[in-house]
Amino acid sequence: MKRLIVLGVAMAALxxxxxxxxxxxxxxxxxxxxxxxxxxxxxTGPYAADGNDIRQGAEAAVAVIKAQGGLPGFSDIVVVxxxxxxxxxxxxxxxxxxxxxxxxxxxxxxxxxxxxxxSETLAEEDIIMIxxxxxxxxxxxxxxxxxxxxCGRDDHQAPAAVKFMKEVADVKSVFxxxxxxxxxQGMADGVAAAAREAGxxxxxxxxxxxxxxxxxxxxxxxxxxNPDLFYISLQNSSSGATMVIQARRMGVDAILMGQDAVxxxxxxxxxxxxxxGMFCTFGDIDTSTQGYKDFLANYSSKYSDPGAYSAYSxxxxxxxxxxxxxxxxxxxxxxxxxxxKLSFDGASKKVSYDEKGDSGSNYTxxxxxxxxxxxxxxxxxxxxx
Amino acid sequence: MDYFxxxxxxxxxxxxxxxxxxxGYTMVYGIIQLINFAHGEFFAAGGYMGVIFISWLAAQGVHxxxxxxxxxxxxxxxxxxxxxxxxxxxYRPLRQASRLAVLLSALGMSIFLQNGLMLTQGQYDxxxxxxxxxxxxxxxxxxxxxxxCLIVALTVFLLLVLNLLVFKTRIGKAxxxxxxxxxxxxxxxxxxxxxIAFTFAIGAGLAAAAGIMVGLxxxxxxxxxxxxxxxxxxxxxxxxxIGNITGAMLGGLIIGMVEIFAAGYISSQYKDVFAFIIxxxxxxxxxxxxxxxxxxxxxx
Numbered sequence: 297m298k299r300l301i302v303l304g305v306a307m308a309a310l311x312x313x314x315x316x317x318x319x320x321x322x323x324x325x326x327x328x329x330x331x332x333x334x335x336x337x338x339x340t341g342p343y344a345a346d347g348n349d350i351r352q353g354a355e356a357a358v359a360v361i362k363a364q365g366g367l368p369g370f371s372d373i374v375v376v377x378x379x380x381x382x383x384x385x386x387x388x389x390x391x392x393x394x395x396x397x398x399x400x401x402x403x404x405x406x407x408x409x410x411x412x413x414x415s416e417t418l419a420e421e422d423i424i425m426i427x428x429x430x431x432x433x434x435x436x437x438x439x440x441x442x443x444x445x446x447c448g449r450d451d452h453q454a455p456a457a458v459k460f461m462k463e464v465a466d467v468k469s470v471f472x473x474x475x476x477x478x479x480x481q482g483m484a485d486g487v488a489a490a491a492r493e494a495g496x497x498x499x500x501x502x503x504x505x506x507x508x509x510x511x512x513x514x515x516x517x518x519x520x521x522n523p524d525l526f527y528i529s530l531q532n533s534s535s536g537a538t539m540v541i542q543a544r545r546m547g548v549d550a551i552l553m554g555q556d557a558v559x560x561x562x563x564x565x566x567x568x569x570x571x572x573g574m575f576c577t578f579g580d581i582d583t584s585t586q587g588y589k590d591f592l593a594n595y596s597s598k599y600s601d602p603g604a605y606s607a608y609s610x611x612x613x614x615x616x617x618x619x620x621x622x623x624x625x626x627x628x629x630x631x632x633x634x635x636x637k638l639s640f641d642g643a644s645k646k647v648s649y650d651e652k653g654d655s656g657s658n659y660t661x662x663x664x665x666x667x668x669x670x671x672x673x674x675x676x677x678x679x680x681x
Numbered sequence: 682m683d684y685f686x687x688x689x690x691x692x693x694x695x696x697x698x699x700x701x702x703x704x705g706y707t708m709v710y711g712i713i714q715l716i717n718f719a720h721g722e723f724f725a726a727g728g729y730m731g732v733i734f735i736s737w738l739a740a741q742g743v744h745x746x747x748x749x750x751x752x753x754x755x756x757x758x759x760x761x762x763x764x765x766x767x768x769x770x771x772y773r774p775l776r777q778a779s780r781l782a783v784l785l786s787a788l789g790m791s792i793f794l795q796n797g798l799m800l801t802q803g804q805y806d807x808x809x810x811x812x813x814x815x816x817x818x819x820x821x822x823x824x825x826x827x828x829x830c831l832i833v834a835l836t837v838f839l840l841l842v843l844n845l846l847v848f849k850t851r852i853g854k855a856x857x858x859x860x861x862x863x864x865x866x867x868x869x870x871x872x873x874x875x876x877i878a879f880t881f882a883i884g885a886g887l888a889a890a891a892g893i894m895v896g897l898x899x900x901x902x903x904x905x906x907x908x909x910x911x912x913x914x915x916x917x918x919x920x921x922x923i924g925n926i927t928g929a930m931l932g933g934l935i936i937g938m939v940e941i942f943a944a945g946y947i948s949s950q951y952k953d954v955f956a957f958i959i960x961x962x963x964x965x966x967x968x969x970x971x972x973x974x975x976x977x978x979x980x981x
Binding site (some may be wrong): 339340341342344345348474476480491502503504505507508509510513514516517519520534537538539545546547563566567568571 | 909
C-alpha cells in the first residue's frame with residue numbers, strides 16, 4: 297500500500313514537471329518579454345517623502361505608455377522599486393538587487409552621495425541610469441556613457457541663488473548652514489564661494505548633522521551675527537521645516553532661503569506660518585504646458601498631489617520609454633543614441649540630453665506665499681514673474 | 682554675555698530632554714542590569730501619541746493648554762503600558778538567560794517598535810500643532826520661548842515627583858530594595874516582577890513626556906527620532922553613574938550643555954564629538970560615573 301502511494305506521488309510529480317516544461321516552452325515562444333524599469337530612491341528614512349515621489353513619478357510614466365498601448369516587442373512594463381535610503385552602502389546593495397532583477401534601466405537615485413556609488417555599480421553592467429534629482433556636478437562629470445540627468449546642476453544653482461541675493465533681495469551679508477552630505481555641503485560651498493565673489497559678506501558657514509532636531513545652538517549664533525539672509529542647505533524638507541520653525545521662534549528675522557532639497561510642499565505643511573516669505577531655488581516647472589497637465593492628470597488620479605521631484609522622475613522614465621520605443625530594443629548603446637536624439641515636451645521642461653547626459657538647468661526662485669510656493673524670479677531671464 | 686546666557690538656556694532645555702530619557706535607562710539598568718535599547722522607541726512613540734491626542738483635542742476646540750495636559754497624560758499612560766507589554770514579552774521570559782540574550786532581545790524590540798511606528802504612522806514626519814505653544818518673551822537681550830520654559834518646568838516637576846516616588850513611598854522603597862538585592866527582597870515578600878514592570882512603566886512615561894516636549898519644541902516627530910537621543914541619553918546615564926537617578930539628571934544636563942556650547946562656540950560639526958569625549962574622559966578617570974554606580978552586584 298505504502299509503495300503504491302509513493303509511486304502515485306512520484307508519477308504525479310513527474311507529470312507536473314513535464315507539464316511545467318511544456319508550458320514554459322510554449323509561453324516563451326508566444327509572449328514577448330516584460331520590460332522592467334528599476335527605481336532607486338530612499339523609500340524609508342528621513343528622505344522617504346522625496347523617494348516615494350520618484351517611485352510614483354516613474355510608475356505614472358509607465359501607466360501613460362501602457363495606456364497608449366505599451367511598447368512593441370514587450371508584453372508588459374513593470375516598475376521594480378529599490379530603496380537607496382540616501383546611503384552609499386545601501387544604494388550599492390540596492391543597485392545589485394536591481395542588477396539581479398535584470399533591469400536594463402534605473403531611474404534614480406535621490407541623494408548625490410548615493411547616486412554616485414550606485415552608478416558605478418550599474419555602469420559595470422551597462423545599465424542606463426537617469427537621475428531625476430541628483431544635482432552634484434560629479435554625477436555626469438565622470439564620463440560614464442550611460443549616466444543621464446533630468447534635473448539641473450549645483451554649479452548652476454548656486455550662482456543662480458547668489459544672483460538673486462545680490463540683484464533682487466539686495467542683501468549685504470549671509471549666514472550659511474548645511475548638513476554635510478555630498479549634495480548639501482557642495483551646494484553650500486558653492487553659494488559661499490559665489491557670494492564672496494559677488495561681494496556679499498559670509499558671516500558664517502556652519503554644519504549640522506543629518507537628522508538633527510535641535511538647532512538652537514547654531515540658530516543662536518545666526519541671531520547673534522544678524523545676517524541679512526540665512527541660507528539653509530539641508531538634505532530634506534522636514535529638517536528644513538524644523539530649522540525654519542526654530543529660527544522664527546528664536547527671533548531670527550533674516551530673509552530665509554533654501555535650495556531644491558528643502559523645496560517641497562511638506563516644508564509648508566510642517567512649518568506653516570513660519571515658512572511664509574521664505575525663498576527656495578528649484579528647477580522651473582511650467583505648470584501651464586500640456587506636458588505638465590498630462591502628467592498631473594495621470595499622477596493625481598493615482599496618488600496625492602505631486603511632490604518636488606515627481607515631475608522630474610516622470611520625465612526621466614518617459615525619456616527612457618520613448619528611447620526604447622524608438623530603438624525597438626533595450627540594448628544600452630542603441631538606447632543611448634536614441635536618448636541623445638530625443639526631444640520632447642515633458643512635465644518639468646523640454647527634455648533633451650547633451651553628450652555628458654545633462655539636460656540643462658533652469659533655476660527659478662520660488663517664494664512661500666499664503667501657504668504655497670509661488671514662482672518669484674527666473675534666473676535665466678533675470679525677470680520677476 | 683547675552684549670547685552666553687542664551688546658549689545656556691538652550692543647553693538647559695536640551696539637557697532637560699536628555700535627562701528625562703536617561704532616567705528610564707538608568708532605572709531599568711539599576712533594577713535588572715539591562716541596557717534597554719528599545720527605550721528610545723518609547724520616546725518616539727510618546728511623540729506620536731502626543732501629536733495624535735493633541736491634534737484631535739485641538740480640533741475639538743479645547744483650550745490649548747488643556748489639550749497639552751490631557752495629551753501628555755494619555756501619551757505617558759500609553760507608553761507606560763507599552764513598556765510593560767514589552768517587558769512581559771521580550772525581557773521577562775529571559776530573566777534567567779545570559780545578559781547577552783536579553784541585550785539582543787532589546788535590540789530586536791527596538792527594531793520591531795521603530796518599524797511598527799513606520800508601518801502604522803507612515804514614513805513621513807508628522808507636524809505638531811506648534812501654534813498652541815508659540816511665542817515667548819524678551820528679557821533684556823535674551824529671547825525665551827514659552828516652550829523652553831515649559832520644558833524646563835515640566836522636567837523639574839517630573840524629577841521632583843520621581844524623587845518623591847522613589848524615596849518617600851512604599852513602592853519606591855520596594856524598588857530600591859529590588860535594585861539592591863533581588864533575592865533578599867523576594868524573601869521579605871516583594872514581588873520582583875511587579876516592581877520591574879512598574880520601573881519600566883515609569884521610565885517609558887518619562888520618555889513619552891520628553892517625546893511630546895521635543896515634538897512641540899522642534900515642530901515635527903518622525904518614526905526614527907528615538908535612536909540618536911536614545912544613544913545620547915544612554916551616554917548621559919553612564920556619565921552620571923548608571924543606576925543612579927540623580928546621576929542621570931546631572932548627566933543629561935551635562936551632555937545637553939556640552940553639545941550646545943560646543944556647537945555655539947566651536948562648531949556644530951563637533952557637538953557630538955565633544956559630548957562623547959566628555960563621556961570617555963569621565964569613564965577613563967572615574968569609571969563609575971560622576972555620582973557613582975548604584976546597582977545590585979549580587980548575581981542571581
